[in-house]
Amino acid sequence: MKLWLDPQGITVPDGLREAVGGHPVVAQRLVQRGLTTPALARRFLDPAHYSPASPDELPDMDKAVSRVQRAIRDRETILVWGDFDVDGQTSTALLVSALRDLGAQVTYHVPNRFTEGHGIHVPTLKTLLDGGVDLVMTCDTGIAAHAAVDHAATRGVDVVITDHHTLPETLPAAYAAVNPMRLPEGHVLRELPGVGTAYQLVRALYGAQSSDHLLDLVAVGIVADVMVQVDDTRYWLQRGLDVLRHAPRPSLRAMMARAEIDPRDLTESDIGFSLAPRLNALGRLADANPAVELLTTDDAAVITERINELEGLNQKRRFLTRQIYAAAQQQIEAEPSLLDYAALVVSGEGWHTGVVGIVASRLVEDYGCPVVVLSENEGAASGSARSIDGCNIVAAISSQAHLLTNYGGHNMAAGLGLPADKLYEFRRGLSQSVHAMLGKAQVEPQLALDAYLNLTDIDLTFADDIGRLAPFGNGNPPLTFATRSVRVKSRRTMGSRGDHIDLRVEDQAGNEQRVLWWFGDVDSVPQGWFDMAYTVRPNVFNGKREALIEWLDARPPADEALALQDQAPQYTIVDYRQQTDPLAALEHVRREHDDLVIWREGLPQMDGADRFALRSAETLVIWSPPPGALIWESVLDIVQPQTLVLFGNAAPFDQADVLLKQVGGLLKYAYQLKGGSVSVSELAALTGHTEVTIMACLRWLNVRSPMHLTALSEDMYLIEMQESAAPGNGTRESDRLNRALAETRAYRRYWLAQKW
Structure with a gap:
């Protein structure tokens, strides 16, 4: 619960x-933003009244344009080097599309998060230059790529940088470096993301030719990168949303159809919560190059194939996010002193670095302070940071540069790495830096209210009126309202995976409203009377436009304590743990329950789903005991079942020799047919184990078999084959594997004996 600040x-x-006109709160918000005249208000509310800056105001724009025009004229090969987040994907797709439109010979490369990381990976660059490249253009990266730019120069290849990240002490010796951070504070172009910066170059290249068809990509990138929505950044987002609603590219239209979004009613929230996470899943968990193919093709078959891939990876991302978020909260509960620091720093062994940024964002919302979430692996820690207004997180992190192996980012988000044994020193030093920026050691989460409303004040007319202030986001947060003395009349989970809560609330006069709590916690729904904070926006539900109320927070009425729902969910239990004929019992369950999902792992021939393919369902069938508490909690959180059907079938790979044989076979398959890379989390799901146990298997195989495994990240490993096993008896690895398996077997026994 946050501290509420009255209007x-x-x-x-x-x-x-x-x-x-309209509701007074609209004009009040404009005044808060310093827009005190009708002319300034019109510029903010209606892009038709705003005049964007010329792209020529960006430093080096003239040099960049002339060099690219020469490359097009002379039929030179242009390599576009992007980044794997959504801003980087959309930047790459935008430049590739525009250059093709202009007749350029263009190829592209998006680095792999696990094998190359952020920036320009020099060994990969060398290989690409060997293939024949005359000009390198970067987007959403490159401003600190001194070594890469220098290497390109030795090969006679010019580099044109477009980027928006924090400037290094000295710029690379590129042909041109287009970056809005080179502009003075307050300049209308300074808050552009990578895709916005690349778009300014395209505007300059197109001249009088319209580039509006590319603005759908610009809008997606602005929202995904959580840029400050002011000045030209807001203007291009407004224009891009209009393109998305009326003439989106085929791939984005297909993504909206899969997410059940009507383009005509699309908002920035749909980008932030539906489209961007799907694209992000590629860069976080796999290879983002297919995202550029998706965003630049008109081929319906390719679009369908790529979107199916996105959906599967997005499900995996959501499960891993839940698992790590729960582990982080457990760490905070076990060590409450972590919250005494100005910045919250949490870490865990084997946490997937592809989702730690998402977890950091959720923890920022929970605790209202800058957050760093790190994954520990083989003595190294790496991860992501997210910040709050008033704290330049990359500047705060740079104050600890003497402890770090790498870092980079911008005001609100950053990535970093350091030795794991430096974590305590880093936490202390970072908090001192954040304290100096914010002026206080601890930050109490706050919620500033714009107005108190009655439930009867909220209708579609009011929502449309408030919607004039959209798009909302960083720099232009949604208006926050509150209603006193309401209670929950009914609740249900919603969404394909039960992520959200649909509430009906009523006031003391019996007036009701529907309220949605996105990614809500069922256990935190209040009982009795409480005050509710929320936002309001227009929405389409079941084909009908309505006012959508979105839950933010709850507090007790004056002089009362907030009562929560019973902490333990109540399930209907069907217990077959002692069943002698489980397959017959399962068939009976199928006949009796229409909406059910069977959770089974290590048994691909059996109908059902592993942890990454689960969905929301009324009935959850558990075929074998879970391997660990965090996985079990995450499964329940995803499915949100009303009925649990418990089976006690033995897990197929709980003995060391059997598990090693199975994992070894999966590794050989990956080596022969999947390019030699393998995911620890996917192996865990395929065998019904925890990631810790699978890591122990990989370490054993690394020293006791001809397979040589190189860590690309905490989750991805590269498989190479040797003539014989490495020297050594592997005693330590065997002990580690046996301990991990013993812990798993102990939890399975506990689960089987649990009274429901």
């Missing part, structure tokens, strides 16, 4: 009130 009295000039 402040705001004086609105008469001329502004008359010009804006």
